[in-house]
Amino acid sequence: MPGLVFPSGSFVAYLFDCDGTIADSMPLHYQAWLEALAPHGCEFSGEDFYGWAGMPTDRIVERLNEKYGLRMPVAEVFAAKEAAYHRLIPTVRGVPEVVAALREAPPGVKRAVVSGSPRASVERTLEFLGLRGYIDEVVAAEDYARPKPAPDPFLEAARRLGVEPARCLVFEDATLGIQSAQAAGMPWVFVDPRALAAERG
Incomplete structure (x- = not known):
């Protein structure tokens, strides 16, 4: 091809x-991540997002907690991120x-x-x-x-x-x-x- x-x-x-x-x-997933992380004041750089591509959602939350010394609830952020992405799917x-x-x-x-x-x-x-x-x-x-x-x-x-x-x-x-x-x-x-x-x- x-x-x-x-x-x-x-x-x-x-x-x-x-x-x-x-x-x-991927741009839609990144937007969904930013929406889900905003209430927790957590950053997520484009470099990390694309560098961690392929990593499961829950593991990404864990990595962000480790990197920034946060205690975001993994299940809650996971659910918020997936819900945000599902809202965006019609534009994929x-x-x-x-x-x-x-x-x-x-x-x-x-x-x-x-x-x-x-x-x-x-x-x-x-x-x-x-x-x-x-x-x-x-x-x-x-x-x-x-x-x-x-x-x-x-x-x-x-x-x-x-x-x-x-x-x-x-x-x-x-x-x-x-x-x-x-x-x-x-x-x-x-x-x-x-x-x-x-x-x-």
Whole structure:
């Protein structure tokens, strides 16, 4: 696909991260975080937000507490952030090159979404983009013990699909996600929504 650099090889499964990969939703997640953190007077820099991309929501709250010496209630901030994102979902757009790769996967190629976000968030994003029917499996934050950069999320997707890890191709926008794919022994395609948008002009 134009704009995406595919590694050589024959693959029987495509594994897609959701936020920042299928969906150009990272700016919406950042807005949701700022809304949820504002009552607690907690900062969240863009550098940290994008650097921690792929980290589960509850772990991000814990990291912010550690960094700023706060005691924000994890469950409360988690719920507020997810509620804010759900309000913003109607404005989300897909990353065209990745959506095309998902919809136009070669015959017989299985497709899974592998995300660090809660299942409800992932499912709603996919439904809004009209993509849920193309997906064979969704692996979300509730489905594994160790999040990215551990290999567990992608290995769980391969297990559910019945595919050897080396025959899976991962699509990822985040460093933690690429590290997870590498740890799982899976080739990967790097997705940069801003660079792709610039290419499209």
